[in-house]
Amino acid sequence: MKNFMNQLKEGILTNNPIFVQLIGLCSTLAVSTTLQNGLGMGLAVTIVLMCSNLVISLLRRIIPNQIRIAAYIVIIAGFVTIVDLSMQAWLPELSESLGLFIPLIVVNCLILARAEAFASKNPPLLSLIDGLTMGIGFTIAISLISAVRELLGSGSLLGIPVFGSGYTPIIMIILPAGGFLTLGILMAVFQYLMHKYKKEEN
Numbered sequence: 001m002k003n004f005m006n007q008l009k010e011g012i013l014t015n016n017p018i019f020v021q022l023i024g025l026c027s028t029l030a031v032s033t034t035l036q037n038g039l040g041m042g043l044a045v046t047i048v049l050m051c052s053n054l055v056i057s058l059l060r061r062i063i064p065n066q067i068r069i070a071a072y073i074v075i076i077a078g079f080v081t082i083v084d085l086s087m088q089a090w091l092p093e094l095s096e097s098l099g100l101f102i103p104l105i106v107v108n109c110l111i112l113a114r115a116e117a118f119a120s121k122n123p124p125l126l127s128l129i130d131g132l133t134m135g136i137g138f139t140i141a142i143s144l145i146s147a148v149r150e151l152l153g154s155g156s157l158l159g160i161p162v163f164g165s166g167y168t169p170i171i172m173i174i175l176p177a178g179g180f181l182t183l184g185i186l187m188a189v190f191q192y193l194m195h196k197y198k199k200e201e202n
Contacts (some may be wrong), residue, residue, distance in 0.1 A: 011133030013197075018141035018183075019190040023109040025050075027101045028142050029179040035158050038146025039139070040094045041101065044083050046135025048105055051079040051130055053119040054125055057127035060120050072115045077106045110138060148182050149173050 024045070031037045055075050056063075065069045084102045087095040095102065105111060114134055119127040148175055151157055153174030155167040172178045 003126070004133075007126075007129050008136065010124075011130075011135075011137035012140060013137075013194065015055065016136075016190070017110045017134055017140055018136045019187050021110075021113070023113055024138060025183070027104060027108060027181040028145065029106040029164040029176065029183065031098055031101050032142055032146040032149055032179060032182075033153065033174045034097075034150045035088060035143060035146045036094065037097055038143040040087075040091070040098055042135070042142050043138025044087070044098075044102055045105060045108065045110065046077060049111055049114060049135045049138075050077045050131035052076045052111060053131035054124055055079075056115050057122060057124045063120075066154060068120065069112070069116070072120075073106060076111050076115070080105045082089060097121050108135065125167055138184075145182055146177075148186065149178060185202055 011017075015021060017027055018025065027041060027045075031041050052072070052075050056072055059071075059075075062143070080103060083094070087098075087102060114130060118130045122130070145189060147157060151162060152170045153172075155163045156168050170178075173182060
């Protein structure tokens with residue numbers, strides 16, 4: 001339990017994939033225009049992370065070192081295909097909205113980084129937990145960015161109007177430039193809060 005809490009803290013706070021490691025930013029900036037997209041992408045990445053980490057950990061002593069990256073990509077691609085086809089079958093609107101960025105999870109830096117840095121060196125259970133905690137951290141970060149962009153850029157959350165008809169949306173926020181701006185501001189706030197937290201902890 002203690003080990004799980006440490007890994008959860010690392011995934012959400014001290015080693016957050018988006019706000020600390022700055023990986024997986026392409027899909028983050030591209031799909032984070034609505035909270036629904038953010039949650040959908042976060043869930044897809046978490047499932048792929050957990051499954052690929054588990055399988056790579058189980059095969060870590062079998063996969064030759066020379067072809068490990070190619071093997072990781074094949075394993076990840078298999079799970080991405082399952083997630084992609086499942087979303088097309090049961091969540092067609094979300095699948096259409098996320099588009100090409102679901103298949104592109106195969107080359108997401110976060111998935112490959114955890115496979116190389118953690119799953120290939122640790123036992124299956126720890127690797128599965130690492131996939132879960134890193135996925136939770138990624139989902140929280142992308143959902144936060146998505147919520148801010150949808151709220152300011154469209155005046156709604158999950159498609160439900162929040163400010164009423166009198167609100168004039170800030171269109172720039174849902175454009176690419178707005179993605180960078182939102183990410184930068186939230187990252188600065190996150191780093192400030194983490195610095196303050198570490199100071200109080202010491």
